[in-house]
Amino acid sequence: MPSSCDPKHAPAGDVGTALMAIDSRLKAIYDGKAGTHAEQQQLSEQFAASLGPDEADDLLDGACTLIYMFMRWLRMAYEDHDRDVIEYVVPSFVASMRMMPKSIRPEVIPTMTGLVVAAGTGLSPSLWRKQYGDWTGGEMNALEATALLLAEHINRLTEDRDFATRMISDALSSASQRP
Template identity: 45%
Template sequence: MMTSPLAPDRAPVGDIAAALTVLDTRLKSIGSGEAAGEDELRSRYLESFGPLGAAAVLDGACTLIYVYMQWLEDAYSSQDEDVMEHVVPWVLGTMKLMKVVDDEGIPTMAALLVAPVVGISPTLWRREHGPWRKEEMTALEVAMVLLGLRVNELTGDDDSAVRLITDLLDQFEADDEAGDEADDGA
């Protein structure tokens, strides 16, 4: 069986830690209701990465979107419901109501939300259709945060979305260390 050139296993994961930091900061500010001054601090944080680092953070955000959509697809299908019916319209509808999200970024987010459900990497889909545009930056962050909020809501745990990712990273690190030990023993 031939795999798609846009298959998730071909995509770079990017800087998941930086994307997760942005997500965690946003989720905490939403939970506390205190977001004053955060936008400037977040902008300076992201600018500190430079162009290559910023691209890695965008890839990391796409990885988070991929993982959350996969998790949400499993959660909804276990209840005989469809993630495409419940999550995608909710995220896009919420984004349309937000004055900070440029309308031009919403169609791209629709594609990024659907991509994981149909077995396509959001990162590679975006690359296939051109470079990131400024109009999409806020929409990407908002989509990532809304998915994190939905994961937290479904689990009833305000830290579940972040923990889901950190647990996966810990698992990959443990698997990698086990693989290194097996290689050293051979």
């Protein structure tokens, strides 16, 4: 039976801008400049304030598309080793989220975990989330952290700090070259 959360029904959103934000955060972490959190947060808030409602929705959909693509890659990678992606990704993901109490409110962790599980089972994270109403302000940092943590997980598995970003960039390039 087809699901209303099938990714083919989901808008891709602004994947390029979402990827740029994640790549910027990853580079700051890898370069040891993650301590400039206040400055980074201020820039993020200024950028978010400059977006209109449609642009903000596109960015949210883009972040969800990243989460879906990252989980799809992780699912295939773990299945190649006869492992379950949910079993190997979700516990460390939840533990990492819980270690960020200043940025991630505890009450949004179940929602982000649901997004990861939805994506890991082949559902669209954005359509899965829309079943439960509009996004909340408290979920914005957590959504970005979700995409960031999944990208970092991929980079650790591949032992390549740019793998997750490059994978999405290559997919975007391939998609734009199709007639």
